Amino acid sequence: MFANSLKRSILENVRRHPVLAGLASIAIVFSIYLIYLDWHITSKFEGRRWNLPAQVYARPLELFVGLTLNRVRFEQELSRLGYYRAEKRLKPGTFRAGRDQVELVTREFGFWDGLQESMPLVVEFQSGRISRLTGTRGAVPIVRVDPLLIGSIFPGSGEDRLVLSPDEVPNVLTAALKVVEDRRFDQHHGIDPVAIGRAFIANLRAGEVTQGGSTLTQQLVKSYFLDNRRTLSRKVREAIMAVILEARFAKDDLLNAYVNEIYLGQDGRRAIHGFGLASQFYFSQPLAELDLHEIALLIALARGPSYYDPRRHPQRARDRRNLVLKLMADFEIIDEEASRRTSVRGLDVVDRRSERASYYPAFMQLVRRQLHEQYREEDLTNEGLTVFTTLDPLIQASAERKLAEGLERLQRRAAAAEPELEGAVVVTSTQNAEILAIMGGRRVGYDGFNHALDGRRPIGSLVKPVVYLAALQTGEYNLASLVEDARIEVPLENGDIWQPKNFSGEAHGNVTLIRALAESFNMATVRLGMEVGVNEVAELLHRLGAPDKPVAYPSLLLGATEMTPIDIAQIYTSLANGGFRSPLRAVRSVVDGAGQPLQRYPLELQEAADSAAVYQLNQGLVEAMRRGTGKSARNYFSDSMVIAGKTGTSDGFRDSWFAGFNGDHVAVVWVGYDDNRPTELTGAAGALSIWAPMMADIGGASYAPVLPANLQQVWIDYESGLLAGPRCGDPTLLALAPDSQLQVKPGCGFDLRLMGKRTLEWLDSVIN
Amino acid sequence: MARQCDQLITAVFQALSLIIMVTGCAGLPVQATQDAQGTTAPQRGSADTGGFGSSTTSTMSAASQSLLQQSRSQQRAGDYPQAAATLERALRVDPSQPALWLELGRVRLNEGQFAQAEQLGRKVLSIAGGNLAFESEALDLISGALRAQGRFEEASQIRSDASRP
Numbered sequence: 002m003f004a005n006s007l008k009r010s011i012l013e014n015v016r017r018h019p020v021l022a023g024l025a026s027i028a029i030v031f032s033i034y035l036i037y038l039d040w041h042i043t044s045k046f047e048g049r050r051w052n053l054p055a056q057v058y059a060r061p062l063e064l065f066v067g068l069t070l071n072r073v074r075f076e077q078e079l080s081r082l083g084y085y086r087a088e089k090r091l092k093p094g095t096f097r098a099g100r101d102q103v104e105l106v107t108r109e110f111g112f113w114d115g116l117q118e119s120m121p122l123v124v125e126f127q128s129g130r131i132s133r134l135t136g137t138r139g140a141v142p143i144v145r146v147d148p149l150l151i152g153s154i155f156p157g158s159g160e161d162r163l164v165l166s167p168d169e170v171p172n173v174l175t176a177a178l179k180v181v182e183d184r185r186f187d188q189h190h191g192i193d194p195v196a197i198g199r200a201f202i203a204n205l206r207a208g209e210v211t212q213g214g215s216t217l218t219q220q221l222v223k224s225y226f227l228d229n230r231r232t233l234s235r236k237v238r239e240a241i242m243a244v245i246l247e248a249r250f251a252k253d254d255l256l257n258a259y260v261n262e263i264y265l266g267q268d269g270r271r272a273i274h275g276f277g278l279a280s281q282f283y284f285s286q287p288l289a290e291l292d293l294h295e296i297a298l299l300i301a302l303a304r305g306p307s308y309y310d311p312r313r314h315p316q317r318a319r320d321r322r323n324l325v326l327k328l329m330a331d332f333e334i335i336d337e338e339a340s341r342r343t344s345v346r347g348l349d350v351v352d353r354r355s356e357r358a359s360y361y362p363a364f365m366q367l368v369r370r371q372l373h374e375q376y377r378e379e380d381l382t383n384e385g386l387t388v389f390t391t392l393d394p395l396i397q398a399s400a401e402r403k404l405a406e407g408l409e410r411l412q413r414r415a416a417a418a419e420p421e422l423e424g425a426v427v428v429t430s431t432q433n434a435e436i437l438a439i440m441g442g443r444r445v446g447y448d449g450f451n452h453a454l455d456g457r458r459p460i461g462s463l464v465k466p467v468v469y470l471a472a473l474q475t476g477e478y479n480l481a482s483l484v485e486d487a488r489i490e491v492p493l494e495n496g497d498i499w500q501p502k503n504f505s506g507e508a509h510g511n512v513t514l515i516r517a518l519a520e521s522f523n524m525a526t527v528r529l530g531m532e533v534g535v536n537e538v539a540e541l542l543h544r545l546g547a548p549d550k551p552v553a554y555p556s557l558l559l560g561a562t563e564m565t566p567i568d569i570a571q572i573y574t575s576l577a578n579g580g581f582r583s584p585l586r587a588v589r590s591v592v593d594g595a596g597q598p599l600q601r602y603p604l605e606l607q608e609a610a611d612s613a614a615v616y617q618l619n620q621g622l623v624e625a626m627r628r629g630t631g632k633s634a635r636n637y638f639s640d641s642m643v644i645a646g647k648t649g650t651s652d653g654f655r656d657s658w659f660a661g662f663n664g665d666h667v668a669v670v671w672v673g674y675d676d677n678r679p680t681e682l683t684g685a686a687g688a689l690s691i692w693a694p695m696m697a698d699i700g701g702a703s704y705a706p707v708l709p710a711n712l713q714q715v716w717i718d719y720e721s722g723l724l725a726g727p728r729c730g731d732p733t734l735l736a737l738a739p740d741s742q743l744q745v746k747p748g749c750g751f752d753l754r755l756m757g758k759r760t761l762e763w764l765d766s767v768i769n
Numbered sequence: 770m771a772r773q774c775d776q777l778i779t780a781v782f783q784a785l786s787l788i789i790m791v792t793g794c795a796g797l798p799v800q801a802t803q804d805a806q807g808t809t810a811p812q813r814g815s816a817d818t819g820g821f822g823s824s825t826t827s828t829m830s831a832a833s834q835s836l837l838q839q840s841r842s843q844q845r846a847g848d849y850p851q852a853a854a855t856l857e858r859a860l861r862v863d864p865s866q867p868a869l870w871l872e873l874g875r876v877r878l879n880e881g882q883f884a885q886a887e888q889l890g891r892k893v894l895s896i897a898g899g900n901l902a903f904e905s906e907a908l909d910l911i912s913g914a915l916r917a918q919g920r921f922e923e924a925s926q927i928r929s930d931a932s933r934p
Contacts, residue, residue, distance in 0.1 A: 065832035065862060114851050142835035143862065432864035433857070579895050581888070590854065601850055604857050604873075606888040612895035665864075707865070707898035 035241070042242040043249060045225050046258065053164060053385030053594065054155040057368055059392040060435075060589075061112070061148040064124060064141075068131045069700055074395055075103055075124065081394055082149055083286035083351075093119040094290040101126050108287070110147035113389055113590040113598050117145060129700075149394050150281055152365045154372070156382035159270045163277035164385065167257045169289060173334060174276065174296050175256055180332045181300055181325055183217040187252065191218045191243035218243040220303075221259045224274075265299065266306045273306075283311065285351045293339065294346040297325040311350045319348060363441030363451050364392050367567075367587045370454075375600060376591075385594030390587055391435035393428075396666075399698045400426045400438040404670075407691030408443055411672065411682065423675055424691065425452035427570040428699070429667045433604060434574055434583030437666065439567075450675075457563040458656045458673060462521050462630075462684065463649035464538075464560040466576060466618055467545065468530045469518050471537045473614040478529075479737045480515040480621055481722035486525035491555045499555055501527050504650075504683075513722040515733065518621040519629030521648065523559055530558035544609040546571030546582055560649060569660050570669045576619065577645070577662040579706060580610035613709040617736055619645050622661070623704065624733060628719075630685055631661065634693035643703040644696065648684030655679055657687030665701030668692055712736040718746045725749045829866055833859040837872060849880035867893045867903045874910045878917070887914035 015022040062078055064070075079096050084105065087095035096105035102125045109119040122144065125133040134141045155161040179186045185193050193216050200214035215223070222242045246255060266273035266282055273282045279299050280288040291299075301321040302309050311318035323344045330340035368390055372381060380386070408424050415422065426440040441451035450456070472478040486509040491499040501523045503509075509522060517525035530538055535553040542562075543550040551562040564572075567585065575582040583606050591600045622645035625631045630648045638644060646661020657672040657680055670688040673680055680687060708714065715737060717723070718730035723746035725732045730746050737743075829837070836859035843852035856873045863869060874889030890911035897903035908927060915924035 063832075063858070063862065065830065067830055067832070068862075114854060140831075143832035430861070430864075433861055435861075579892075581892055581895075589857075598850070601854060603850075603853060604860070605885060606892055608888060608891050707896045709895065710897070710899045710904075 035245075038238065038242055039245050039249075042222065042225070042245055046246060046250065053383055054153040054161050055372075055381045055384070055386035055388050055591075056150060056163060057152045057154065057365065057388045057390060058148040059151045059390060059394050060437075061110075061145040061389075063143060063145055064122070064131060064134055065143040066131050066134055066140075069129060069702075070126070070131055071129050072098060072101065072103060072126050075126075077398075078146070078395060079103070079105065081285070082147065083281075083284065083290070085286075085290075091121065092290075094286065107144070108147045110145070111387075111592075111596050112145065113592050113601075116596075117147075120144070148389070151361050151390070151392060151394075154369060154381040154388075155271055156378075159272045160274055161271050161278060162261060162274040163281060164261050164275065165257075165277040165288060167253060170257070170260050170276070171289060171291075171296065173293070173329075174288070174300070175260070176334045177296065177300050177325065177329050178217070178256075178259070178303070180328050180334060182220070182303060183215075184332075186217055186256070189216055189247075191245075191247035192216060192240050215239075216243060217259050218246055218255055221255065221262055222246065224262050224264060263303055264306060265302050266310070283350045292343075292346075292349075293335065294322065294326070294343045295349060297329070297343070298322045298348060298350075301325045311348045315348055322348070361392060361397060361439075363439045363453055364390070364397070364436070364587065366441070366451050367436065367439060367454060371586070371588050371602070372591070386599070387592040387596075389589045389592070391430075391437060391589060392587070393437040396428055396699050397438040399695055400428060400440050403691055403695035403698060404440050404443070407694070408672070411687060411690070415681075419678075420674060420676065422680065423452060423673060424688075425456060425566045425671045426691075426695070427453050427566045427669045429570050429574050429585055431574065431577045431662055431665055431667055434578070434585050435589075436567075436570075436585050436587045452671065453566045455565060456671065457565050458658075458671065459561060459651035460564050460569060461560040461649035461651040461656065461658060463569055463647055463658050463660055464542070464557065464562070465518060465521060465526050466622060466647055467542050467572070468526055468533070468538050468558055469514060469621060470576075470610055470614055470618045471533045471541050472514070472529050473617050474541075474611050475533060476738070478514060479741050480513065480518075480617055480735050481717045481737065481741070481743065482514050483511045483722055484514060484517055484525045484529050486510060486512045486517060486522045486528075489524050489528050489531075491527065491531060493555065501559060513717070513719065515621050515624055515717075515735065516629075516719055518618075519625040519627075521625075521630045527555065527558050531555065541610065542572065544582065545575040545580075546609075560651065566669045566671045569658070569671075570667060573660045573662060573669065574667045575609055576615060576622075577667050577704070579612040580608060580615035581606045581612075582609040583607075613712055613736075613738070616706055616709050616712065619704070619706065620735055622646055624719075626661070630683075631659075631689060633685055634689055634696075637693040637697040641703065643705060645704050646689075646692070648689060650682075650684045653679050654681050654683070657682040658684050659688035659692040661692060661696070662704060663696065663701045664704045666696065666699060668696055668699075670695070708736060711738065713739055715743070717743075718749075721746060723747075723749070829868060830863055833863040833866060833869060836862070837869065840872065840876070844876060844879070849876050852876050853880075865896060867897050867900065867907075870896070871903065871906055871910065874907075874914075878910065878914055881917075883914045883917045886917075887911050890914060 076098055083094065085095050087097060091097060091104060091106045093106045093108045096103055102123060104121070104123050106121045107119055110117050120136055122141065123133070123135045124131055134144070153161050183193065183196070185195060193214065196216070197214035219239050222239045261275040261277065264272060264274055265276065265279035268282065273279050276288055276299055279302070280286055280291055283299070284291060284295055298311060298318065301318060301324070304321070308314070309318045309321050326340045326344050329335045330337050368388065372388065404424050404426050408422050412419070412422050421443060423443055424440065425442065426438065427436065428438040429436050439453045441453045442449060486503070488508060489501065493499055503523050504521065508524060512522060512525055514529070517529070535555055535557055539551045539553040539557060546568065547564060548568055551557055554561065571582070571585050574585065583604055586602050588602050590598060590602065593599050623643055626634060626644050626646055631646050634644070642663070644661060644663045646659060649658030649660070650656070655673055655677055658670070660669045662668070670692045672682060672687040672691065713736065714734050716725045716727050716732040717735045718725040719733045720731055723730070724743045725746045726749045729749035836855050840852045840855040840859070843855060853873060853876045856869055856876065859869050860866070860873070870889055871893045874886045874893065877889060878886035890907045893903055893907035893910070897907060912924040912927055915927070
């Protein structure tokens with residue numbers, strides 16, 4: 002009833018005042034539009050001001066007395082972190098180098114366990130190690146240098162940024178921004194008619210669009226919606242939104258939003274937003290440390306990051322930067338003298354090659370996979386997480402260099418028609434099970450197929466240590482035991498007979514286990530493995546770190562099973578770690594946007610094999626490097642350096658492997674072709690020729706495990722397995738269980754003066 | 770006949786040298802090491818480890834000492850995750866130091882991660898290299914972790930296994 006009369010009265014009014022009614026409807030529609038725009042822009046600004054991609058850091062370098070590090074490497078690390086050489090007074094992020102020492106002031110940094118304040122340090126070096134570490138108040142036991150930012154997990158849109166709070170933005174930057182982009186920022190209400198008029202006249206004169214009249218607020222709105230169409234309606238909408246923003250928020254908030262939002266460069270799929278990330282992208286330094294000429298360049302880029310790209314158009318970039326400097330002087334942000342002095346400086350942008358190489362795509366892939374087990378994609382791209390990883394940039398640099406050099410050398414030997422030889426590297430820490438470096442392929446920074454993580458290949462003789470370990474664990478064998486290396490026929494389930502051959506084609510008769518392992522005899526290994534049981538070997542492989550239990554065919558004993566380099570790294574890290582398996586980690590810890598720890602990825606252990614048996618096995622792997630299949634590596638190491646390792650070659654030379662370790666690092670190298678054609682390389686000729694120079698370059702301590710309390714060291718004749726003396730027969734020092742039955746090699750009478758007490762006690766028990 | 774005689778003489782000579790050696794050794798001071806708790810522990814002789822094996826490093830670097838102290842204060846504050854993280858930092862500096870692995874095992878025991886505490890105890894046993902103090906503390910840790918899981922028989926078993934010569 003009432004509704005009807007209202008309707009009638011409205012219709013009556015419309016008929017009487019058609020113009021007014023039209024205006025009223027427009028006003029209503031416009032108001033609704035305004036409310037919509039207001040909701041749209043305010044929620045954008047307030048709800049989530051920015052996507053905050055997780056920022057991913059390398060391991061921080063820990064400085065302490067005794068650390069293996071020389072001055073040159075330390076300086077490399079510092080310049081990778083964007084530390085600058087300074088002559089006079091040092092400030093955070095600068096250093097000064099003497100002959101055997103480096104003075105620096107570290108940057109403040111928020112680690113997973115709290116903030117570490119900036120501090121001055123003197124680091125002294127002596128014979129390849131840190132010999133003294135001093136701060137302002139005397140000796141410092143241990144201190145971390147801020148870690149290298151190695152990447153971020155940005156969303157599908159490619160937007161990446163490092164958000165700065167207002168107090169992290171230098172005043173000179175905001176002042177200069179206003180002068181260059183929006184002189185009346187502090188006065189206007191979102192749009193600036195004066196600037197629009199000025200731009201209009203300038204454009205008319207030029208006959209084309211050369212100048213924009215957009216305020217910072219308008220640019221901010223434009224950037225929010227990533228719409229580059231230059232239509233009038235869009236312009237109007239932007240202007241309205243700018244006015245709304247200005248009405249609702251303080252100038253300081255808007256300015257800070259601009260500083261973090263503005264698009265300043267492109268890096269492949271990744272869009273560089275905000276001055277914080279741009280500073281890292283162009284200078285590898287935090288914004289607070291930039292010099293005037295660098296700040297001026299970033300401001301110059303706000304107008305057109307691709308047109309003024311300092312890497313592709315250095316002259317253009319320089320001209321615009323100097324215009325910025327001139328404007329800064331004109332408006333008295335800096336004095337004329339400073340402007341002139343700064344204008345002659347170079348661009349000082351970090352060079353693209355060194356910067357690209359620091360992307361570590363193969364490692365980042367692994368980090369992403371490990372994080373995805375716990376986090377949703379939105380959390381990683383939005384929540385401003387900080388991810389602390391295990392990557393060691395110094396070791397990664399070694400791996401990159403040595404893999405590239407090695408593959409190039411091997412390629413030269415191959416026929417010209419051959420495609421590119423591929424390779425992969427994984428380096429881990431022996432006892433902490435951290436992944437220190439990964440090369441997923443030949444090309445540094447190539448974000449393609451990751452051979453280290455996904456390249457499943459037959460592992461060849463890399464399996465053999467597990468066969469010998471299975472035998473040692475039974476307690477019925479030791480490395481001095483004999484096994485027959487002679488023709489063997491293994492009946493298979495399908496009725497076929499398998500007849501494995503030695504690489505050399507020869508048979509060696511009765512050989513010691515240590516010799517059969519060190520020289521990689523196939524027939525002896527298969528015989529041993531059949532005695533122990535293929536299933537035992539398969540199960541042990543799985544326990545040590547193979548992702549699945551391999552099918553227990555006899556051919557498994559010679560490595561007819563496929564694994565990736567990182568699987569091999571897991572297995573060999575368990576061996577290097579005395580039989581304890583620790584899941585390999587690429588991430589140490591994740592911290593939320595407020596600096597609170599969210600998740601730790603702790604070191605976990607699982608005893609996978611008897612540690613005394615592993616100790617004995619590793620003596621065999623050391624012997625393999627001394628006189629077995631790995632002996633060609635010796636040239637790269639001093640005589641006192643103890644290393645252990647094993648070659649692997651798959652059927653038809655399709656895969657060339659090497660896996661080995663010293664006291665600190667385990668490294669796996671794979672070399673092969675993508676199309677699986679034969680490489681004509683053994684493990685020694687291919688992978689080892691990369692492994693050895695790489696491990697020598699990385700450095701690290703000798704492999705020196707603690708002798709298990711239940712084993713005794715004795716001299717054994719390598720060929721016969723008989724008890725020998727240090728200067729009798731072909732001696733090798735082996736640790737054996739006290740109840741091992743041994744015979745003395747004829748002619749090797751004991752020289753008791755050469756033996757220690759423990760051996761004598763043991764001999765006593767054996768002889769009696 | 771003459772050859773057998775020779776062999777007898779050699780054997781007697783060897784036995785004599787053995788006695789001289791053993792008594793000679795007994796005259797030397799017992800090797801002593803300090804563990805993290807500051808107690809002094811005798812160490813089984815392991816002089817003849819040759820080029821490959823090494824004996825336990827019993828001196829801790831200043832770096833891991835200071836991290837161990839930091840971890841202890843984090844433990845006192847009940848912050849076991851950070852205490853463990855600090856110990857992992859120390860283990861990156863001194864990965865072969867049994868005292869650090871032992872301490873990490875105790876943190877795991879205190880925060881109720883019994884399986885890890887047990888494994889860390891086993892790790893200490895494997896690297897103690899005859900250091901009786903570490904061995905005994907590792908056995909305490911393992912049997913404590915086993916008892917906490919209700920595996921009482923295994924806990925007493927590991928004790929009696931260890932007391933056998």
